[in-house]
Amino acid sequence: MNIILLGPPGAGKGTQAQHLVETRNMVQLSTGDMLREAKTSGTEMGKRVAEVMDKGELVTDEIVIGLIREKLETVEASGFIFDGFPRTLAQADALAQLLEETGQTLDKVVELQVDDKVLVDRIVNRAKEAAAAGQPVRADDNEESLKIRLMEYYRKTSPLIGYYYAKGQLNGVDGLGTIDAVRDDIAKVLDN
Numbered sequence: 001m002n003i004i005l006l007g008p009p010g011a012g013k014g015t016q017a018q019h020l021v022e023t024r025n026m027v028q029l030s031t032g033d034m035l036r037e038a039k040t041s042g043t044e045m046g047k048r049v050a051e052v053m054d055k056g057e058l059v060t061d062e063i064v065i066g067l068i069r070e071k072l073e074t075v076e077a078s079g080f081i082f083d084g085f086p087r088t089l090a091q092a093d094a095l096a097q098l099l100e101e102t103g104q105t106l107d108k109v110v111e112l113q114v115d116d117k118v119l120v121d122r123i124v125n126r127a128k129e130a131a132a133a134g135q136p137v138r139a140d141d142n143e144e145s146l147k148i149r150l151m152e153y154y155r156k157t158s159p160l161i162g163y164y165y166a167k168g169q170l171n172g173v174d175g176l177g178t179i180d181a182v183r184d185d186i187a188k189v190l191d192n
Contacts, residue, residue: 001026001079001190002104004086006160007112009149010123011175012182016112017081019183027077031085034067035059045070065094072102079107089159109164110189112175112182119176120146
């Protein structure tokens with residue numbers, strides 16, 4: 001089973017993806033992780049990634065799709081979780097084409113739905129608690145940065161919600177419940 005986890009920064013996609021990896025033998029394909037891994041891999045694709053990233057340029061969709069293709073063709077898993085990809089309609093089309101070419105399907109799209117104000121409060125409070133406990137805090141876990149990240153997310157990614165809804169693949173889950181409640185709701189979607 002291949003799924004996409006959609007949701008704004010801080011909605012809990014990483015936490016939920018990790019649970020699916022541990023309990024369902026799925027592989028999380030996080031574009032950020034794949035790019036960092038490719039950069040140091042020494043492969044032909046890795047050299048291209050390193051060259052682009054070293055110049056401070058954005059990695060093209062073509063390169064990201066190439067990395068995803070590599071994973072789909074070489075990694076044994078009972079399914080893949082696309083995390084942070086696609087972010088745009090062009091990427092969604094490219095992913096659909098890639099899945100078709102590799103004989104795979106996209107089975108579910110799970111949107112972690114959140115109230116922005118509650119989300120911002122939750123992340124800012126989490127950062128304060130981490131700082132008070134002497135734990136590392138992401139530099140962008142503050143109200144202003146979060147609002148910018150949310151705006152960017154909605155500007156680029158919100159068309160995907162309509163795109164997958166029109167295809168009958170979108171499943172909304174309340175992302176503001178407890179970790180266990182969200183986990184249970186995702187399980188219901190995947191097992192349905």
